[in-house]
Amino acid sequence: MPNIHVALIHYPVVNKSGDVIASAVTNLDLHDISRAAKTYGVKTFYVVTPLKDQITLANRIIDHWTRGAGARYNPIRCKALELIQIKQTIAEVASHIHHSEHSYPKTVVTCAKKYPSSISFEKMRGLLAGENPFLLAFGTAWGLAEETITAADYILEPVVGNTNYNHLSVRSAAAIILDRLIGTKI
């Protein structure tokens, strides 16, 4: 099993105009990405936001599905949302992984844009086959802030379909990327 942790970043991300913002937590992001993470054997799904009200909201959603009425209504969904850990910063995520894995993760950022240093899916798939922990980060809103992209160990090449349209939702992109990086080769 790959040693992968996923993070959904709500700060620092950019808005439509390119300004760095903190985005709001979206209920279905937590559901869809935790279900995909559980399907592909991801160890932890970190939801990263420094905003107190968004931390409260995310905790309420997670509690409902892992301990409240939701857990009784749909125990299978519970298994997915149990993967979620809320952290305030990417640095806190790295420390948390270090604490459990005794090693800091290599960070991999995803982005809709190709960089000269972007690594291909195939190469990244090879790197993930090792035992070292990896943190795969996804940006909400209009994507991760430039400072986070350039600070990462790896920038993953963008998902390209059959057209020049590259505006997948973060939920769809996360699902496709997990399938490409750690899914069974078909």
Next chain:
Amino acid sequence: MPNIHVALIHYPVVNKSGDVIASAVTNLDLHDISRAAKTYGVKTFYVVTPLKDQITLANRIIDHWTRGAGARYNPIRCKALELIQIKQTIAEVASHIHHSEHSYPKTVVTCAKKYPSSISFEKMRGLLAGENPFLLAFGTAWGLAEETITAADYILEPVVGNTNYNHLSVRSAAAIILDRLIGTKI
């Protein structure tokens, strides 16, 4: 480009207990699946529901993003939602495709369960390379009703990750399946 049309079915589908029901339209299904469809060059994204109030709701969402304030706010999103056609039944979808393509589509259903007759992703990918139209159907709620699955020309094998957890959202499943069937081979 593949000649593929996608349908998101709200009836007939099953609920948690296996009863055949008509499910409610989910806003983010329309966004996420239309964006994935646009990315992978899908020709039409059919939203299938016989319920009048759900047709009204779906039309309001589509109008907002293709003609209303949403279209001005996010013209890229508009391009995706323009792919949507609302139909009341799967038979109406087939007729609509026949009208534009002068040929009825072969129907391919997706399902989280494997059937003895399930076709592999690899074989299906080969079939889609031809010129005939195909209709790829996804069920909402707990999946397509048995009658719809057995009536299809092909049943696609389920998406399997690295675990025995197979409870992806329909949004994630649709994204992965489009990538596996018509995405650029990596």
